[in-house]
Amino acid sequence: MHDRDASLGRDLLAWLDEAARHSLPGPGVTRLFCSAEHRAVLELIAGWMREAGLEPHLDASGNLVGSCPRAAAGERTLILGSHQDTVVEGGKYDGMLGVALPLMALKTLREQGVELPYGILVVAFGDEEGTRFQSTLIGSRALAGTFQAESLDATDADGMTLGEALRDFGGDPEAIPALARDPERVLGFCEVHIEQGPVLEQRDHAVGVVTALTGIERHRVTLTGKAGHAGTTPMPGRCDALVGAAEMVAAVDRVLNATDNLVGVVGKLDVRPNAVNVIPAETTFTLELRSPSAEVRRAGRAQLLDAFAEIAETRGLSLDIEQTYSAEAVDCADWMIEALEAASEECGQPAERLFSGAGHDGLAMRDLTDIGMLFVRCRDGLSHHPDEAITAADADAATRVLMAFLRGLAKRD
CATH class of the missing domain: 3.40.630.10 (Zn peptidases)
Known part of the structure; x- marks a missing residue:
């Protein structure tokens, strides 16, 4: 100019x-x-x-x-x-x-x-x-x-x-x-x-x-475990919803970094009861995936949802996944x-x-x-x-x- x-x-x-x-x-x-x-x-x-x-x-x-x-x-x-x-x-x-x-x-x-x-x-x-x-x-x-x-x-x-x-x-x-x-x-x-x-x-x-x-899709992922006293509940056997969610977030990062033309983010995370000395009973997080290719996005989603199900089963957590948005x-x-x-x-x-x-x-x-x-x-x-x-x-x-x-x-x- x-x-x-x-x-x-x-x-x-x-x-x-x-x-x-x-x-x-x-x-x-x-x-x-x-x-x-x-x-x-x-x-x-x-x-x-x-x-x-x-x-x-x-x-x-x-x-x-x-x-x-x-x-x-x-x-x-x-x-x-x-x-x-x-x-x-x-x-x-x-x-x-x-x-x-x-x-x-x-x-x-x-x-x-x-x-x-x-x-x-x-x-x-x-x-x-x-x-x-x-x-x-x-x-x-x-x-x-x-x-x-x-x-x-x-x-x-x-x-x-x-x-x-x-x-x-x-x-x-x-x-x-x-x-x-x-x-x-x-x-x-x-x-x-x-x-x-x-x-x-x-x-x-x-x-x-x-x-x-x-193309964009968004999901709300909710993990439900069991609350308990953080000082008196033994570590083995805990159903900690936040620990399970943390493993899932790490899985998202791994899959996205390993997949061409696919990006995404876990941008929001809520913990209940969100208390300093209570094992998290419920954790909800958002998952967003983006790709110009519908096939790449769907394959990435399938890989992640399989990983989430395996983590939830291993941790003794119930898992609910709701798709909240989708646009091709x-x-x-x-x-x-x-x-x-x-x-x-x-x-x-x-x-x-x-x-x-x-x-x-x-x-x-x-x-x-x-x-x-x-x-x-x-x-x-x-x-x-x-x-x-x-x-x-x-x-x-x-x-x-x-x-x-x-x-x-x-x-x-």
């Missing part, structure tokens, strides 16, 4: 700094679905939508949707957007960049007097991370027509169901099925997102064009890849193709329409962390690429 002052990028980062203030106390950004922080940030995003010429409204699933007059009239519409929610102590840009950047692009096009000959929706999806309810892609599944009503029964740490939280927030669980869009009236879905990896930084490129999104890998549409590449070239930005190792709302939106994705370089490839960072120059470049993409789409037959 040597020939520009990156003013759009600086304005965009200022927007994102303001959004980051709507967070629970502590490092980074923590903003959960249907929380007070979620409500507050939507007021801010609604203002951005109005500046971009869109009319905002909260839909039944907790999405904030900004629509232009053409979209409201039922004309064929391009959907843009990303998610507002974060992981605990996350960063400013994961998700929110893809909400703010298209609004900055549309605002700028509006100021330039450019009128797009198709409808536009920009969506701030309510729940992509699944941090609060462990049930992700609620909003994007609603638009895609694949929402599953049983998701409403998922509970948070306080025992509140997703359905209850959504009603309190102003949503309407019973009306979610009616949110499904007509595929014939949708041009496609395009999301801008930080890369969450090191490839663009290694290539010294501001942006990259995504070819596919990884999806490809981005060739025409969308090519259009984003052409827009990047028009803006003087090299934009090689790369694969997304993270899941996004596109996993659900692919059931509705063609999807495309533009990655933006992030410092050290860091994401889901308070130190998440992008530069004003890269933010500016990505905004201009999206503007060129939107103009180029107007020329398509």
Whole structure:
């Protein structure tokens, strides 16, 4: 960006700094679905939508949707957007960049007097991370027509169901099925997102064009043993649920390190009764597996579940495994890849193709329409962390690429 002052990028980062203030106390950004922080940030995003010429409204699933007059009239519409929610102590840009950047692009096009000959929706999806309810892609599944009503029964740490939280927030669980869009009236879905990896930084490129999104599955594993006094119960014969879980976590690490194209994590662990002098009676942990190959992921899962069963039997523990989430890998549409590449070239930005190792709302939106994705370089490839960072120059470049993409789409037959 040597020939520009990156003013759009600086304005965009200022927007994102303001959004980051709507967070629970502590490092980074923590903003959960249907929380007070979620409500507050939507007021801010609604203002951005109005500046971009869109009319905002909260839909039944907790999405904030900004629509232009053409979209409201039922004309064929391009959907843009990303998610507002974060992981605990996350960063400013994961998700929110893809909400703010298209609004900055549309605002700028509006100021330039450019009128797009198709409808536009920009969506701030309510729940992509699944941090609060462990049930992700609620909003994007609603638009895609694949929402599953049983998701409403998922509970948070306080025992509140997703359905209850959504009603309190102003949503309407019973009306979610009616949110499904007509595929014939949708041009496609395009999301801008930080890369969450090191490839663009290694290539010294501001942006990259995504070819596919990884497949993801999540499981909740519960081991039940027997509590007892830690000082008076002999070591032989103990049914310690935490020791069994520790062996399983180690097995996960071994299998993942020995399997190409498979990654995963045990990211959450709960122990009951969680007392300093009591043998753990129950331990629950989460298992997440990711791979672009469904076959690799399924084989890894089978290997791990067999290992878990053997450990549980050896330790005298009962084992319960519940799959809480599954999404298969999806490809981005060739025409969308090519259009984003052409827009990047028009803006003087090299934009090689790369694969997304993270899941996004596109996993659900692919059931509705063609999807495309533009990655933006992030410092050290860091994401889901308070130190998440992008530069004003890269933010500016990505905004201009999206503007060129939107103009180029107007020329398509």
